[in-house]
Amino acid sequence: METISVFPKGLVQTVQGSAIALRGDDIDTDRIIPARYLKCVTFEHLGGHVFADDRKELRDKHPFNNNKSLTYSILIVNGNFGCGSSREHAPQALMRWGIRAIIGESFAEIFYGNCLALGIPCVTSASETIKQIQETVELNPFQEWKLDLCKKNFKSKDDIYFWPINIEDSSREMLIEGNWDATAKLVANKGILKEKLKKLPYLNNFKSI
Amino acid sequence: MWDLHHIADLPGGSTQLFVGLHLIHEVTSPQAFSALKEKGLSVFCPERTVATVDHIVPTTNQERPFADPLAEEMLSTLERNCFEQGITLHGLHSGKQGIVHVIAPELGLTQPGMTIACGDSHTSTHGAFGAIAFGIGTSQVRDVLATQSLSMKKLKVRRIWVNGKLTEGVYAKDLILHVIKTLGVKAGVGYAYEFGGPGISALSMEERMTVCNMAIEGGARCGYINPDFETFSYLHGTTHSPKGEEWEKAKQWWSNLASEPDAIYDDEVVFDATNIAPTVTWGITPGQGISIEELIPTPDSMDPTDRQIALEAYKYMDLEPGTPIQGSSIDVCFIGSCTNGRLSDLHAAANVVKGRKVANGVKAFVVPGSEAVAKAAKEQGLDNVFRTAGFEWREPGCSMCLAMNPDKLEGRQISASSSNRNFKGRQGSASGRTLLMSPAMVAAAAITGRVTDVRDLITYNPENKRNTE
Numbered sequence: 001m002e003t004i005s006v007f008p009k010g011l012v013q014t015v016q017g018s019a020i021a022l023r024g025d026d027i028d029t030d031r032i033i034p035a036r037y038l039k040c041v042t043f044e045h046l047g048g049h050v051f052a053d054d055r056k057e058l059r060d061k062h063p064f065n066n067n068k069s070l071t072y073s074i075l076i077v078n079g080n081f082g083c084g085s086s087r088e089h090a091p092q093a094l095m096r097w098g099i100r101a102i103i104g105e106s107f108a109e110i111f112y113g114n115c116l117a118l119g120i121p122c123v124t125s126a127s128e129t130i131k132q133i134q135e136t137v138e139l140n141p142f143q144e145w146k147l148d149l150c151k152k153n154f155k156s157k158d159d160i161y162f163w164p165i166n167i168e169d170s171s172r173e174m175l176i177e178g179n180w181d182a183t184a185k186l187v188a189n190k191g192i193l194k195e196k197l198k199k200l201p202y203l204n205n206f207k208s209i
Numbered sequence: 210m211w212d213l214h215h216i217a218d219l220p221g222g223s224t225q226l227f228v229g230l231h232l233i234h235e236v237t238s239p240q241a242f243s244a245l246k247e248k249g250l251s252v253f254c255p256e257r258t259v260a261t262v263d264h265i266v267p268t269t270n271q272e273r274p275f276a277d278p279l280a281e282e283m284l285s286t287l288e289r290n291c292f293e294q295g296i297t298l299h300g301l302h303s304g305k306q307g308i309v310h311v312i313a314p315e316l317g318l319t320q321p322g323m324t325i326a327c328g329d330s331h332t333s334t335h336g337a338f339g340a341i342a343f344g345i346g347t348s349q350v351r352d353v354l355a356t357q358s359l360s361m362k363k364l365k366v367r368r369i370w371v372n373g374k375l376t377e378g379v380y381a382k383d384l385i386l387h388v389i390k391t392l393g394v395k396a397g398v399g400y401a402y403e404f405g406g407p408g409i410s411a412l413s414m415e416e417r418m419t420v421c422n423m424a425i426e427g428g429a430r431c432g433y434i435n436p437d438f439e440t441f442s443y444l445h446g447t448t449h450s451p452k453g454e455e456w457e458k459a460k461q462w463w464s465n466l467a468s469e470p471d472a473i474y475d476d477e478v479v480f481d482a483t484n485i486a487p488t489v490t491w492g493i494t495p496g497q498g499i500s501i502e503e504l505i506p507t508p509d510s511m512d513p514t515d516r517q518i519a520l521e522a523y524k525y526m527d528l529e530p531g532t533p534i535q536g537s538s539i540d541v542c543f544i545g546s547c548t549n550g551r552l553s554d555l556h557a558a559a560n561v562v563k564g565r566k567v568a569n570g571v572k573a574f575v576v577p578g579s580e581a582v583a584k585a586a587k588e589q590g591l592d593n594v595f596r597t598a599g600f601e602w603r604e605p606g607c608s609m610c611l612a613m614n615p616d617k618l619e620g621r622q623i624s625a626s627s628s629n630r631n632f633k634g635r636q637g638s639a640s641g642r643t644l645l646m647s648p649a650m651v652a653a654a655a656i657t658g659r660v661t662d663v664r665d666l667i668t669y670n671p672e673n674k675r676n677t678e
Contacts, residue, residue, distance in 0.1 A: 025518050026394060026494050030632040034639070035611045039265060039279040041239035041286045043347075053639035079514070080395040083428065083494075084632060085611075086330040087237065088346035109398055109430050110330060114346035127514075170221035170362070179220050182360040183248065183352050186225055189217050190253070193358060196216060196227050197254070202320060203229070206451060206458035 007095060008119025012149065012175040015101035015121065016157075017072035019145045020063045021134035027077065028084035029111065033093040046089055047096030064097070066141075074147055074154075076134050077104035079127070082111025091115045101147045103154060103165060105130050116171055119180050121149055123167040136161055149176050210341055210466060214324045216358050223360040229323035229340075231258040231353045232309045233296070235265055235287040236613070237328030241350035242290040254357040255295040259318055262287060262300060263308045264613045268576050268603035271301050280614065294354075307579020307605045310334040310547035314418060315581050317447025321436035321463040326353055331547045331629065333424040336401075337417035338444075339436030339466055344425065364401040364431060365475035371408030373483035378664035380557060381416035382549055382627070382647035384408070385423040386488040388480060390498035393515075397429025400475070403468065404434050408482035414443040415553045422548045423629055426495035435467035487663055490631045490645040491534050492522030497631075498645070499534060501662045507531045525633055526642050527621075534660050537644070541624040542573035542655035543636075544600075544648045546610040549627035550578025554648040555586050558627075559594045561652035561666050567599035568658030574601040576608040576616070600655065612637025625654035 037049040055062045067073065075094065081104045082090060091114045094102075102115065102122045115122050125133070133154065137145070144157040147165070149172055155162040174180040201208055216225040233241075238260070245251070252258065265280040275281040291298040299305035305312060310331050313319045321339035325332060328350040335342035345359065352359045369388060375381070402424040409417065417439075421432025434440075441460055444450040451459040486500035497519065499505065505523075507530040508516045523530055528537070544550075544558050555575065567573045575595050577583035583605055586592055592602045609616040610628035617637025618624055624636055624643050631643040644660065653663040 028632045030635050034634050035613045038236050043240055053634045086344035110344055117348035174221040186352055186356040186358055192216050201462050205455050
């Protein structure tokens with residue numbers, strides 16, 4: 001499949017596109033991108049290998065093999081998605097495949113932070129609601145969907161289906177205000193960083209003790 | 210400790226946190242260096258970043274260029290980046306190379322009171338020294354390179370109090386597998402796990418590292434143990450630990466870091482180490498574990514939320530619910546990894562192996578965690594103990610823990626592994642299967658060709674005088 005190459009930039013307030021239901025708890029980052037594909041010095045070619053082993057095993061039963069849409073996609077998952085390794089290759093592979101938002105019951109912490117650093121919102125809802133969304137999405141493969149971070153909801157374009165969603169206030173603020181790329185803010189405090197270098201006991205021969 | 214490293218409050222309620230020690234390796238750093246260049250930034254504190262190569266190194270022939278051109282490209286990229294930015298790289302044959310979470314403690318780079326970050330989830334290991342240590346993604350590696358700091362949210366703390374002491378044949382690995390099977394793999398999300406109590410104080414630093422290493426498998430980004438006399442003795446005399454007068458001052462500072470006995474935690478749980486038996490995973494998450502004496506759980510005995518993944522696990526592992534794990538046949542035995550690739554791990558395994566032979570048809574190999582571990586083990590003759598028994602003795606690296614090098618399971622092979630993850634496909638074959646256990650239990654499995662209670666072997670090993678006296 002062709003990878004979608006315009007990545008999140010600036011304000012991330014809504015995500016529109018197709019939706020894919022991927023069932024199962026504890027889907028780890030080794031499954032999202034098996035370790036052998038980590039042998040690379042750029043993230044460029046990861047999109048095609050997302051869920052490589054699962055897709056090969058399940059063939060047309062794997063939702064990533066069925067999605068014919070070339071628009072951006074919203075992924076609907078269950079609990080503890082992205083557990084295991086800290087590899088950013090996992091969200092990078094999903095992003096390069098075309099995923100622009102993830103809705104799930106819960107997310108592993110490092111994975112969540114890695115997604116946020118790429119401008120990919122991970123939003124949550126109760127277990128029962130997620131199951132309902134997954135069923136609805138599967139029954140309506142040609143529907144277009146919209147995740148709205150400002151209004152905190154997920155709905156079909158034709159307004160027939162509608163669910164409220166939760167997102168951590170801090171992540172929501174960073175995404176909708178376009179502050180999710182931290183580097184510039186960190187760099188701005190170089191003065192304070194330099195002071196810190198002079199003060200921390202273990203960087204100064206424990207002199208201040 | 211958090212406040213000491215606080216730089217600024219960031220929008221959204223995060224903290225800009227100073228990173229005292231940044232460790233990098235060849236897998237998660239190249240894209241970070243490229244991103245840095247794209248943004249026109251250079252490395253802010255090259256002396257606070259230390260590099261090694263571990264994930265992709267072959268453990269048989271380490272001559273350059275590597276047979277695998279992709280692995281070669283990754284290492285030469287790391288070498289070039291470190292050279293250009295003035296970062297120390299502990300490369301192959303330097304005497305200091307090894308798995309990043311093995312070498313930083315043994316070189317004394319890891320110290321109490323530091324914040325430590327690395328693009329690797331098992332960075333939780335370093336919390337064993339009373340440091341705040343956590344894994345980060347590549348975007349954060351870029352941020353730490355650029356600013357020696359990152360955006361981080363304060364974690365809640367769950368205290369895991371361990372009473373009693375582990376019994377003979379039961380190891381730190383069994384303790385942490387027991388904790389994870391009890392609390393589950395999601396319970397730690399949003400938490401740091403602080404381990405304490407008599408059962409933890411009694412552990413050596415290497416054992417404490419094993420415990421903190423796997424905090425992440427319980428969902429907790431950090432493991433933590435208060436520094437104490439054991440911590441100081443381990444660090445004393447290491448390459449990067451403070452010396453002379455500085456050492457005394459450092460010890461004083463470190464001693465004051467420990468959490469107060471009456472500190473308030475967000476959550477507390479208590480375990481009794483004396484009740485823990487050798488523990489083995491049977492499924493596809495590190496939480497799917499049982500004691501060696503137990504039967505593989507049946508779906509009706511589980512919390513309903515655990516059933517779906519259990520059904521997936523029975524099918525993938527080809528194991529029957531309600532049957533014993535003990536006696537299951539094993540194809541490959543792997544001793545190594547950042548969880549259990551240290552000298553005491555090799556000792557525990559050698560103790561079982563000594564005077565015995567690897568079962569027919571079993572492939573067994575030992576991958577020391579670092580060049581220093583390999584050297585010490587050789588000086589003590591452990592390499593010969595393993596070789597004589599029929600194990601292969603390899604060069605240091607991450608090896609078959611995640612199989613980014615040529616060490617892989619084939620087809621549906623099942624391994625007894627001292628590593629940390631039993632995820633589907635983790636050990637290099639899309640259908641390969643992994644049973645996690647302690648290095649001594651892996652050694653026992655290698656000898657019998659089956660999952661075996663190591664306590665049966667150490668009690669009756671005639672070569673092992675300590676246990677027969």
